[in-house]
Amino acid sequence: xxxxxxxxxxxxxxxxxxxxxxxxxxxxxxxxxxxxxxxxxxxxxxxxxxxxxxxxxxxxxxxxxxxxxxxxxxxxxxxxxxxxxxxxxxxxxxxxxxxxxxxxxxxxxxxx
Amino acid sequence: xxxxxxxxxxxxxxxxxxxxxxxxxxxxxxxxxxxxxxxxxxxxxxxxxxxxxxxxxxxxxxxxxxxxxxxxxxxxxxxxxxxxxxxxxxxxxxxxxxxxxxxxxxxxxxxx
Numbered sequence: 001x002x003x004x005x006x007x008x009x010x011x012x013x014x015x016x017x018x019x020x021x022x023x024x025x026x027x028x029x030x031x032x033x034x035x036x037x038x039x040x041x042x043x044x045x046x047x048x049x050x051x052x053x054x055x056x057x058x059x060x061x062x063x064x065x066x067x068x069x070x071x072x073x074x075x076x077x078x079x080x081x082x083x084x085x086x087x088x089x090x091x092x093x094x095x096x097x098x099x100x101x102x103x104x105x106x107x108x109x110x111x112x
Numbered sequence: 113x114x115x116x117x118x119x120x121x122x123x124x125x126x127x128x129x130x131x132x133x134x135x136x137x138x139x140x141x142x143x144x145x146x147x148x149x150x151x152x153x154x155x156x157x158x159x160x161x162x163x164x165x166x167x168x169x170x171x172x173x174x175x176x177x178x179x180x181x182x183x184x185x186x187x188x189x190x191x192x193x194x195x196x197x198x199x200x201x202x203x204x205x206x207x208x209x210x211x212x213x214x215x216x217x218x219x220x221x222x223x224x
Contacts, residue, residue: 024152031147037140044132047222097223104219110159111209111216 023106030103033079038062039072043081043095052085052092135218142215145191150174151184155193155207164197164204 034040045061046053059069073093076082080099085092146152157173158165171181185205188194192211197204 020156024149024156028147028149028152031143031152035140035143035147037136040136040140040143043222044136095222100219100223104216104223107212107216107219110155110207111212 027103027106030079030081030099033075033081034103036072036075038064038068039076042072042076042093043100046082046093046095049094052083052094055091055093058093139215139218142191142193142211145187145193146215148184148187150176150180151188154184154188154205155212158194158205158207161206164195164206167203167205170205 034043041062042058045058055066055069055073058073059066062069064072073082073084073091077084077093081096083094083096085094146155153174154170157170167178167181167185170185171178174181176184185194185196185203189196189205193208195206195208197206
């Protein structure tokens with residue numbers, strides 16, 4: 001008799017899944033973009049800065065080559081986490097808080 | 113003159129980094145554990161269920177073999193996201209909300 005409610009809980013949960021396949025893909029893409037120590041560091045640096053940060057400063061901070069830093073910035077920008085502004089020869093990056101808050105809200109919902 | 117405050121903002125941010133290397137590693141490990149569509153689905157199913165869910169129901173729902181589901185559950189459990197309870201021949205899994213809430217709080221902090 002013990003397993004019946006558990007099975008019911010699971011089947012109720014199954015029903016929500018097909019409707020949310022798109023959201024699952026979106027969240028997975030977000031987590032993949034976040035799953036790298038250099039990209040986590042970039043986000044922390046940008047979060048701690050009061051203004052957009054020059055790509056030249058990020059290169060210096062991370063101690064990585066320009067193409068490698070550009071790759072990480074592109075992954076984060078493609079996932080919707082960064083804004084980018086060209087100022088003369090340098091690009092400046094900032095956070096797009098809405099996307100980060102959206103991922104946070106999903107994790108928060110699961111935890112509640 | 114335009115670049116001075118930006119550079120300052122970046123350098124201020126740099127100073128926080130060495131103290132937080134451990135947290136960066138921890139967050140990266142969490143995001144790696146989350147960066148898979150089957151694992152996102154498992155978390156969503158567990159979040160929607162009122163009780164712990166039998167591994168047998170997860171296998172059926174995901175349409176994956178037992179070893180594959182066990183692998184995904186192990187990754188999530190090792191990252192601290194799941195609780196596991198053995199009941200007779202079956203293992204039952206539930207969420208550990210504190211860990212999910214901790215990751216959500218970091219993303220939330222970055223967004224603020």
